[in-house]
Amino acid sequence: MPSFQTRLKITGLRPGNPPESVMEAAVEALGTRHHVESHQLQISGGVPQLNLRFLVEATEDRGENQQARESAAMMRDAVERVALTGALSVLRRNRGKWLPV
Template sequence: MPSFQTRLKITGLKPGNPPEAVMAAAVEALETRHHVESNQIELAAGVPQLNLRFLVEATEYSGENQQARDSAAMMRDAVERVALTGALTVLRRNRGRWAPV
């Protein structure tokens, strides 16, 4: 099964939401469609960034990429209910490297 990673910048919390609600929303949204292999928050240039790695059911290359992009967009929509977001990146694991989709 192809492995993908989504990276989403978080620029702030919406009022009334604790910081842990951000990752919870992201994982919950992705798990409705895919197996989430890992999740973490890191600082990228001083800005918090969610990193989630997930598997997409193997079909055909472009279809897998589209599924990953659609799922990442759905995840971002879920996160935007609790936080303000910035750039979203979707990467595919290919020959031991992460490449943009």
């Protein structure tokens, strides 16, 4: 199964939401469609960033990429209920490298 990664910048919390609710929302949303292999919070350029790795059912490259983009957008929508977000990127693992979709 093809492996994808989504990276989402977090620029703030919405009132009344604890910090852990951000990752919980991301993993729960993405997990409704795909197996989430790993998830972590990193600081990139001084800004928190969620990194989630997930698998997409193998079909053909175009369809897999489209599924990954749609799922990442759905995950971002879920996260935006508890936090303010910035840039979202989706990457695909190809021959040991992460390449933008």
